[in-house]
Amino acid sequence: MHRAYVALGSNLGDPKRQVLDALDGLAALPGSRMLARSRLYLTPPWGVREQPQFVNAVAALETSLSPHALLDALLAMERAAGRLRDGERWGPRTLDLDVLHMDGVRIDDERLTLPHPRIAQRAFVLLPLHDVAPMLELPGQGRVDTLLAQVDRAGCEVLP
Template structure:
């Protein structure tokens, strides 16, 4: 089993329900156990600013899946939630799932980079990741608590 952290986000339809349903879908993946889930956060859009706010969270799982098999499973969960990948980056979406970190793996190819190369820029990822693993050391980026301390988290709010 390999420990992995997965970012979840949605800003179309019932975003909260989409993220909660995605946690259940992660728990149902073959060879995968959902260990914990972060609280939900309401966060401002990133990249393309003219869109609704996002509901974001992070899941911690143990999995026997390889990194690419896990990515393929996440893409399947996104499709089942109505996500259409049309090439637009950072736009509105029913569901977005990203592998953030997986064991101590460092990987970079045309499909997947581990750890996710932009974690250090994104409060919407670091806030929920900090709830689960503040001492996690991301190869090439640093510890989650230190990365979060360097970011402006204004506009991000933990949901009840």
């Protein structure tokens, strides 16, 4: 069993509902159990600025799925939510699910890099990750609480 951390985001349709539904979907993954889920955050877009704000969250799972099987399950959930992967990076999306980290696993292949290489730059990931694992050490990047103290959190707020 691995402890896995998954980032969730949405800024099209009903973003809050998309993220809440995806959290339910993660809890129902085969061979997996939800350990914790963060609060929901409203965050400014990253990369492409001219788009709606995002709703973001992080889930901590215990899973028997391999990293690539988990990735495949996340991609299937995105497709079911209407996500079309058209090659545009950092644009608007109905649902975005990313494997951030799996305990004891380092991967760098054409499909998946673990831990996710840009966690340390992104308040929209670090804020909810801090809710579920503030002391988590991300190999090659640092501890979540330390990383969060170093990023700009302007425009990020907790949703009621």
